[in-house]
């Protein structure tokens with residue numbers, strides 16, 4: 001794993017994603033190395049010869065840059081922490097860039113939304129609970145640890161994620177689960193929704209976008225670890241299948257009393 005410290009010029013950027021007005025990414029690259037990662041296009045903006053998932057650039061001056069950007073009084077809006085990286089991936093334990101960013105955002109009390117796979121977010125509960133508007137989401141693609149090790153090789157275990165969701169929720173912070181991308185034949189929605197009860201305020205779900213340069217990675221993993229599932233998986237990547245999945249998601253949300261905020265279909 002190649003880890004480099006870099007200087008950034010801006011850190012608060014306008015978001016093109018729904019549900020957020022700005023994004024902050026304290027790192028470039030992500031050690032979690034998920035096979036379905038939609039952020040791998042970010043590699044183009046680096047000089048790294050390493051593959052996506054094999055390098056992380058630490059924006060060492062991110063807090064200072066943010067402080068300066070906020071003196072220009074940007075319009076108030078929701079800031080998503082971690083749109084093309086995980087703000088709580090392993091180097092955060094040592095560098096604390098995300099924590100420093102939170103300390104600055106707290107002074108301005110911007111609404112924030114965090115999406116992570118790491119239980120390290122628990123460390124920052126003391127800061128998060130001071131925001132007037134804060135939500136913390138965990139990505140849950142499967143609850144099968146063996147499947148997760150194949151598709152999200154270096155992300156924290158699902159057991160840790162569920163426990164962290166509970167801790168953050170019980171600390172009085174709004175929590176959500178991002179159920180996605182849904183992997184045909186691997187994402188057991190019933191089991192996931194059942195495990196989320198009493199841990200989240202709402203959920204979001206997402207179909208798999210196999211068109212955005214990820215299919216080769218997914219295929220490689222399916223061939224290596226789950227060869228008998230490859231045909232099934234591939235044959236489900238169509239509109240009819242996702243329409244069925246969406247209706248299952250809606251029905252299970254009702255059954256388990258989970259508020260479904262959005263189902264993203266690609």
Ligand code: SF4
Nearest residue numbers: 030032033034037085
């Ligand atoms: S945690 Fe998110 S950003 Fe990191 S590799 Fe996985 S999908 Fe990509």
